[in-house]
Amino acid sequence: MLEFFNNLRIRYSEFMVGRYGMDKLNWAILVAAIVVHVIYRILGFFFIRVISWILIILLIVRFISRDHGSRTKENIWWEGKSKEITAAIASADRSWRDRKTTLYFNCEGCKTKLSVPRGKGKVRIVCPNCGQEMFKNT
Structure with a gap:
């Protein structure tokens, strides 16, 4: 059984050579997919489930992509936007605390x-x- 898992690990490592893998945008997509799926489980609307699956497919496509240039540009764009959002939230929090x-x-x-x-x-x-x-x- 141990040999099976070792072979699986080796094959996965060989498959991932040259692939893009995880970055901050992929983590954000994963969290968004989980949140959307939880909302689907609560509300039960089919189109919410479709959105969740679209996010998961997007995550997988980005994860196994070999186009590092495009994925890096997307990630840089995401990091810029997330910094803007974080700064706006921090500014609103500071204004609220010092009101x-x-x-x-x-x-x-x-x-x-x-x-x-x-x-x-x-x-x-x-x-x-x-x-x-x-x-x-x-």
């Missing part, structure tokens, strides 16, 4: 997010990025 002590404004010139202490009355705000001057009530 009692800090007010946030967007610069009228360059749309940079500026923070000002709360409760100081009318203050002059100068954007450090573009130099735009604003007067706001805190």
Whole structure:
């Protein structure tokens, strides 16, 4: 029995030579497929199951692909988008935690997010990025 598993491992290793394998986008697709499948199990709608299977097929195709260039471009695109989403969530979390002590404004010139202490009355705000001057009530 041990010999069978050793042969299986060797054959799998030989099959995967030159294949793309797993990356962050594949992990995200896998998690999305699992979440969609759980939603299908709860709601029971057939089209949700179809979406789950499409995600699994996409995962397998990316996993066994030999086109490293295209898969790498897709992964770089995904990492950029996931960083944007993570940064937006972190910014919203920080704004929520500091809501009692800090007010946030967007610069009228360059749309940079500026923070000002709360409760100081009318203050002059100068954007450090573009130099735009604003007067706001805190």
